[in-house]
Every structure is written in structure tokens, then in C-alpha cells.
Amino acid sequence: MVFRFRSGKEAGKILESDQMKIKSCIDTDKAVEVQISSFTGKGGTTEYQVMVSITDPCLSFVEQLQNLLRVYVTVVKEEISNDATAVFRRYFLSDAANQTDNVMEWECESAFCPLSIVQQPPLNGTKIAMWTYLQTGMSVQTYDSGLLEASHNGYRHLWGGGAFNKAANSEYQTRLLLNDYVMQLMGQRCALASHCVRTWFFVQNVDVNYAGVVKARKEVFITQNLTEKTHYIASTGIEGRHADPSVLVQMDSYAVDGLEPGQIQFLYAPTHLNPTYEYGVTFERGTAVTYGDRKQVFISGTASIDNRGEIVYPGDIVKQTERMMENISVLLKEADATTRDITQAITYLRDMADYAVVKKYFEAHYPDLPHLIVLAPVCRPGWLIETECIAVVPTESSFKPL
Secondary structure: OOOOEEOOEEOOEEEEOOOEEEEEEEEOOOOEEEEEEEEEOOOOOEEEEEEEEEOOOOOOHHHHHHHHHHHHHHHHHHHOOOOEEEEEEEEEEOOHHHHHHHHHHHHOOOOOOOEEEEEOOEOOOOOEEEEEEEEEOOEEEEOOOOOEEEEEOOEEEEEEEEEEOOOOOHHHHHHHHHHHHHHHHHHOOOOHHHHEEEEEEEEOOHHHHHHHHHHHHHHHHHHOOOOOOOOOOEEEEEEOEOOOOOOOEEEEEEEEEOOOOOOEEEEOOOOOOOOHHHHOOOOEOEEEEEOOOEEEEEEEEEOOEOOOOOEOOOOOHHHHHHHHHHHHHHHHHHOOOOHHHEEEEEEEEOOHHHHHHHHHHHHHHOOOOOEEEEEOOEOOOOOOEEEEEEEEEEOOOOOOOO
16 A cells, blocks of 8 residues: 555655654545554564544445455555554444444454444544554463453553443443453452553443443442542543443453553643542543653543633634643643654544534644544533544653563
8 A cells, every 4th residue: 555645735644753653645446544653662662553444435334344444454464564463443333233243244353352343433424434553572362351461571461342231221331341340450460540541431322321430430449449549540431332222331441560660640731620530520631651662641531621620612613622632732741742742543523513623623733643533422511522642752761661
């Protein structure tokens, strides 16, 4: 696949530094756009963020899926190191109930990868998009619990995707999800408070069911010594449907074993944001993990909010987008990063009618940002937009490289 120019302008772009590369291109024959971010540390490990989306909404779902997968396979073969392993994958679908089986047909024939399949329609009018995270040099092991362990240099990275149950309501489902995850971590000689770096909660009818998620998470966290006096976990809680309508909440997770004291940094940005417990929820705004050769920064779902927990610019999508990105920039700055260090971002919109405005804004102000924009109402109705992201910056420290 060739990263080339389109219509006299760039159809593909390549931004490159000594360690960071960002590439994008469009395969016009298959109507597929690919965004690839990579970072190679001095320890030798390369990490890749690959986002694949469709550009022609007139294709059927099967055609879109086939084109997406064919291009993904080609990209992995031609643009990514031979020893890279997919450690996590998420599909964004327009109709999970009718599309998940088609996706699983391909996944069942592929090497195991923690898998998240969420109904969050791509907002360019197409039916599917995909994000895959790959790393080189990893020894991979899978467990009956569904966790995947990717280990290297004394670190064990534990990824989980698409966990769910069918308890009576969102509160019970969340409580069971977290309690099961606590047990999974214990089976790996880990603990929720000391090892979990990131969680994602996808909630059907978030305006109704998110309250149950908040209640259960807070109560389980107390049992795990996760309180306002200790710390919480970086997280996104957002609208997202499972193929089964009785599933109200599904969860993805990431934990790391082998970290030393001082490798974890929680991000607060007090000039712009307040502690989440002040308005009744329990997550960190962001978490940075420092290795000997890089710092990975995980920014939670971030909206247009101020340091009193209030919505800023109600009803104004442009101003909310500006404030959201300002908040993200301040969080990144605490970790010695900038928006140019972002390797992957997902933007969630409540109203599909705002897509054109937001797309135009990103093209004007963040043209090189690797991102997807999907339909997914945020957990508070007044928030019109939210973005989560991952950034990587080079570091030199006494810790072991990734």
C-alpha cells in the first residue's frame, strides 16, 4: 500500500521524528483510510496504533468489512514490523446486533487478540471502523479469563476486551464486571489499585444507565482502597451498545505488572479541572506511565468542563471543542507531552449533526491528529463532545525500558 498524494494535494502524509512516525493514506480502490502512529524506544520495542476506516458509505456492510480487513492485513504486512503482535482491538459498528457475527467470523480465524466490539457508528456515514494496538518484541500468553498477557523486559501488560454479563441492571452488571476483574487480576498476582492503568465502560442508554455504573464503581473501589485519599483509575464512561440488548454495560481494561514506585503519575490540571469525586464520580483525569525509554500517557474521556465541575459553553459545539482540547493540552503538559505526541484519539459526539463542524475544526487546528469521530453521547447530557487519547514521549530514566 502506497502513502501518496491525492487530487494534487496530500492523500497521504508522513510526519517523522527520530522515534515517532505518523502516517496516513487513502486506498481509493477499496475506499479505505488508514492512520498509523508508531514509536520506537531506545529499548528496541516499537508500538503501533493503527486506525482503519471506510470512506464510501454506499458500500454494503459486508463490502466495507472485507475492504477494511484486506487493507489492514496489507498494512500490517507492508508497513509494520514482522514481529509486531496485536495486543488489543476495537471495532466501531453502526448496528452491532446485525454486524457482530460477520466480524467474529474473521476474528475466529485470526490469532487471539482482546476484542472490543461496540455500537458507536463512525460519523462519516459508514458502518465500521477499527483501532488496533500492536507491539514488537512481546511474548504473548492468553488465559481462560480472557486476558492477554504481553510481556517484555520484566513487564507484563494485561489487556482485556469486551467483558460483559446479563445481571438485572447497570449497577449489578458493573459490580459483577469489576468484581470479576479483581479476581482475574488476583489470579495474575495483581491488584486493581496497584496495577490497573486504564478502563473503558460502554453503557447502553448512557443517560439512564450511567448512574448505576457510577454507584457500583464507587462501592467496589472502596473495597479495593481506591478512594479520594488514594487514587482512582483513568477511564472513559460513554454510550456504547452490545449486540445483545440485555447487556447494558461492557468493559475493556489494561493493567501492568512489574512497575516500580515512581513509574505511575496521575494527572490533575487543577487550573482547568477539578477532582472527579467532587461531582460524585471516581476516575483519574489521566495517567502517565514512565519507562526507561518512553512515557505513555493515557487521557481519560475529557469534555468541556472547568475546575468547578461545571459544563463550559453549554450548547456551543465549537466552543466546547476548543475547551475540551485546551483541557487535554493542560493534562498532557503535566506529563511533559503536547498534542503533537498523541498517537491515537477517539472523539465522541452526542449529536451527529455536529460532525461536519467538528471535522472542520480538527482539520483546521489539529490536521495531523490521528483520530476517529464516532456517535456516542457523553455521560452528562450537556456535554456535546468528548475525546480520549494516548500519547507517547521519549524519556531517559533509571527504569527499565518498555
